[in-house]
Each structure stands twice: as C-alpha cells, then as structure tokens.
Amino acid sequence: MNRLFFQPHQAGLSKVQAAEYTLRNINPDVLFEIHNYNITTVENFQHFMDRISNGGLEEGKPVDLVLSCVDNFEARMTINTACNELGQTWMESGVSENAVSGHIQLIIPGESACFACAPPLVVAANIDEKTLKREGVCAASLPTTMGVVAGILVQNVLKFLLNFGTVSFYLGYNAMQDFFPTMSMKPNPQCDDRNCRKQQEEHKKKVAALPKHEVAPEEEEIIHEDNEWGIELVSEVSEEELKNSSGPVPDLPEGITVAYTIPKKQEDSVAEVTVEDSGESLEDLMAKMKNM
Amino acid sequence: MADEATRRVVSEIPVLKTNAGPRDRELWVQRLKEEYQSLIRYVENNKNADNDWFRLESNKEGTRWFGKCWYIHDLLKYEFDIEFDIPITYPTTAPEIAVPELDGKTAKMYRGGKICLTDHFKPLWARNVPKFGLAHLMALGLGPWLAGEIPDLIQKGV
Numbered sequence: 001m002n003r004l005f006f007q008p009h010q011a012g013l014s015k016v017q018a019a020e021y022t023l024r025n026i027n028p029d030v031l032f033e034i035h036n037y038n039i040t041t042v043e044n045f046q047h048f049m050d051r052i053s054n055g056g057l058e059e060g061k062p063v064d065l066v067l068s069c070v071d072n073f074e075a076r077m078t079i080n081t082a083c084n085e086l087g088q089t090w091m092e093s094g095v096s097e098n099a100v101s102g103h104i105q106l107i108i109p110g111e112s113a114c115f116a117c118a119p120p121l122v123v124a125a126n127i128d129e130k131t132l133k134r135e136g137v138c139a140a141s142l143p144t145t146m147g148v149v150a151g152i153l154v155q156n157v158l159k160f161l162l163n164f165g166t167v168s169f170y171l172g173y174n175a176m177q178d179f180f181p182t183m184s185m186k187p188n189p190q191c192d193d194r195n196c197r198k199q200q201e202e203h204k205k206k207v208a209a210l211p212k213h214e215v216a217p218e219e220e221e222i223i224h225e226d227n228e229w230g231i232e233l234v235s236e237v238s239e240e241e242l243k244n245s246s247g248p249v250p251d252l253p254e255g256i257t258v259a260y261t262i263p264k265k266q267e268d269s270v271a272e273v274t275v276e277d278s279g280e281s282l283e284d285l286m287a288k289m290k291n292m
Numbered sequence: 293m294a295d296e297a298t299r300r301v302v303s304e305i306p307v308l309k310t311n312a313g314p315r316d317r318e319l320w321v322q323r324l325k326e327e328y329q330s331l332i333r334y335v336e337n338n339k340n341a342d343n344d345w346f347r348l349e350s351n352k353e354g355t356r357w358f359g360k361c362w363y364i365h366d367l368l369k370y371e372f373d374i375e376f377d378i379p380i381t382y383p384t385t386a387p388e389i390a391v392p393e394l395d396g397k398t399a400k401m402y403r404g405g406k407i408c409l410t411d412h413f414k415p416l417w418a419r420n421v422p423k424f425g426l427a428h429l430m431a432l433g434l435g436p437w438l439a440g441e442i443p444d445l446i447q448k449g450v
Contacts, residue, residue: 041355045380074385078379078381081380192311192384260415260419261419273306275307276306277325278329282325282328282354292336
C-alpha cells in the first residue's frame with residue numbers, strides 16, 4: 001500500500017503519517033485518525049478493537065466498514081479475529097508474493113466466509129514460477145498490481161456503501177492473463193474461530209426471522225463457457241507429498257485454489273509425543289527453565 | 293520441506309494440546325504450562341545431543357519472550373539475543389522472532405530484526421495448529437534460519 005502514496009520527501013515518517021499527509025493534501029475535508037502500532041500484540045489489540053467499536057463518524061459509534069490493506073497473514077488473522085468478535089463487516093485485500101495477482105474479499109461475519117474459514121485463497125498463477133522467483137529474494141512488488149487491487153477495492157466499497165451494482169464477495173485479479181474470477185464463499189460451520197461460528201448462528205436466526213420473499217439469493221457462480229486461453233487450475237501447494245496428509249479442497253471456481261489444505265483432524269498416523277501434565281505449577285516450570 | 297535431521301529432531305519435541313491464545317485466561321495458563329514443558333524437553337534433548345543452542349524465558353503473563361541463541365561455525369561460538377511477542381491470534385499464527393543485533397544486515401530480515409522464514413514454514417505451522425508450540429517454532433523457524441544466514445554473514449565479514 002505504501003507504494004501508492006509514499007513520496008521521497010517523506011522519508012523517515014511512518015507509513016500512516018505519510019498516508020495522512022498525502023491524503024490530506026488531496027482532500028482536506030476528510031477526517032483522519034492515525035495509529036502506528038503492531039495490532040497483533042495483546043496490549044495494542046484491545047485499543048484496536050476499541051477504535052473499531054467507537055471510532056465511527058460519531059464518537060462512540062462503531063465504524064461502518066473496515067478495509068484491510070496489510071501485507072501479512074498474521075495481521076489479517078488479527079483483523080479477522082477482531083471483526084468476528086465485534087460482528088464488523090470488513091473487506092480484505094492483498095497482492096501475491098510474486099506481485100502478479102491480487103484479490104479483494106468482502107467479509108460479513110456469519111454471512112460470508114471469514115478469513116479463517118478456509119486456508120488462504122490463491123489466484124492460480126499459471127506461469128512458470130522459475131521465471132519469477134529469484135534466489136535469495138523473498139518477494140516481488142509491482143505498484144501497478146497494487147494500483148489495480150486498490151481500485152477494485154474502493155470500487156467495491158462505493159458499491160457497498162452507496163448501494164449500486166453488484167458487490168463482489170470475492171474478486172480476484174490475475175495480471176498475467178487479465179483474468180478476474182469472482183465468487184462467494186459460505187462460512188465454514190467448523191471454522192476454527194469461535195466467534196465466527198457464533199456469528200453464523202446469529203445470522204441463521206436473523207434469516208429465519210425474515211419474511212420469506214425478502215431472502216434473495218445474491219451469490220452466483222460464474223462459469224466460463226469458452227476457455228480460449230486454456231486457463232488451468234494449477235495448485236500452488238508444494239507440500240502435498242502424502243495424499244492422506246492433505247485435507248479437503250473447498251469447491252472453488254476456475255482459476256482459484258487454496259494456498260494449502262488442512263488435514264482432517266482425526267487420525268494421527270505418526271506417533272507423536274504429547275506434553276504430559278506433570279502437575280508442576282507455571283512458576284515452577286518457569287524456574288526450571290531458568291535454571292537449565 | 294525440512295530435511296531429515298530436522299524432521300527427526302522435531303518428532304522428538306512433545307506436541308501441545310490446548311488451543312488457547314493470550315486472551316483466553318485460564319486456558320492460556322494451561323497452554324503456557326504445556327509450552328514450558330515442551331521447551332524444557334526440547335532443551336534437554338538438545339543437551340543430550342550436545343547441541344544446546346538456545347535459552348528462552350518469558351514475562352509473567354507469557355506474552356513477551358526473550359533469550360539467547362548460539363551458533364557454532366568454524367570452531368567459533370556466536371551469540372545473539374532473541375525476542376518476540378505472542379500475537380493475539382496465537383496459536384493459529386506463529387510469533388515473529390526478532391534478532392535485533394542483526395537488524396539491517398541481511399535481506400532475510402524485516403525492519404526491526406524480525407527474521408524472514410521460508411515459504412514452507414507458514415503452511416507447515418497452519419497444518420499443525422495447535423500441536424506446534426514455541427519449541428517447534430525454534431526448531432523449524434529460528435534454527436534453520438541461523439543455519440542459513442550466519443555462515444553467509446560470517447563470510448561477508450559482517
């Protein structure tokens with residue numbers, strides 16, 4: 001995101017500070033509130049949740065929408081945790097490591113899949129990875145891809161807030177082939193996040209209470225009849241050594257796959273040593289570690 | 293995927309049972325106990341294998357951890373301070389270990405000294421939530437990172 005607004009004369013400023021300055025210059029009538037901290041720590045998370053629930057246009061009211069423009073999995077999971085707990089609608093966005101694909105996702109806790117419902121979705125690259133990955137470098141970055149993703153994100157926000165057009169629950173962008181898969185995912189009833197499951201229950205109750213004719217199906221699967229580019233579903237997962245160690249892959253439309261699968265919980269074929277409860281207290285254990 | 297030796301070491305680290313993060317109060321205490329037991333066992337294993345390479349301790353709440361690690365190369369022992377916070381989404385997400393002394397010296401590191409782990413680590417961690425704990429993070433995360441980066445840095449004379 002910082003490639004979109006950071007300018008050379010702002011070197012030394014934090015990202016949020018630079019963002020505020022640049023944006024304020026563009027439109028001084030917008031109200032800004034910036035915080036520069038790591039939201040994943042216990043101390044900061046509480047403050048983060050507090051601002052979501054109280055930082056709306058009128059202080060004390062929750063915000064209308066949260067947009068996630070972070071660049072790592074941990075921060076997204078943290079935002080997901082907060083929004084599930086607060087029942088806060090949010091949109092997640094991201095660009096892949098190789099910078100040639102990206103996506104946006106609308107998450108309404110209980111109604112659509114949360115970020116933890118399924119392993120991270122990956123827009124299939126369908127290119128020879130070796131042409132992109134350079135030895136010793138972790139990630140690539142293209143401000144053009146980010147510009148496109150930012151554009152479709154804001155477009156989706158406008159449609160959502162101003163109620164026009166079709167708001168996509170998921171919109172992917174494959175820059176190499178200019179392929180934009182869309183779809184929507186139902187929440188996972190066995191989601192790891194307790195609050196997600198709770199939100200699903202609440203949502204079901206709400207839907208059941210509605211008069212019948214108001215419930216309109218808004219999810220449509222887009223099926224591509226002619227596949228003139230020969231787009232194939234290429235799995236990005238390289239960990240699939242043993243069939244029985246992989247888990248179920250959700251039913252996804254063409255061009256989208258999961259980054260990895262979680263194996264089913266039951267069988268443990270490999271004998272693992274589990275921690276035994278030795279009955280020692282936490283302080284005893286801390287002391288034991290210190291004296292080693 | 294990790295090599296044979298790492299796999300063997302990891303298989304001897306006790307796995308954890310409680311799926312609890314720092315916001316879960318009593319369950320977190322339970323998880324902390326399991327973390328310590330697993331770590332103690334791992335360090336014991338290391339001592340027996342003559343490969344005692346780290347020490348870790350935490351603050352009282354178990355949310356902030358710090359310690360030291362050692363790496364031996366060409367008969368010289370290099371020592372580094374390490375630290376990390378437990379994220380609120382733990383154990384679904386792994387903590388980011390930081391080696392502040394090496395901040396800015398290698399490309400495999402984010403600003404602030406957080407080490408950059410390989411593509412393999414995150415899916416591996418996610419597939420094993422909540423069985424993996426801090427001991428596994430050390431064995432599969434910091435260990436291989438040191439093994440990859442330190443000789444390189446030494447060679448560059450940093």
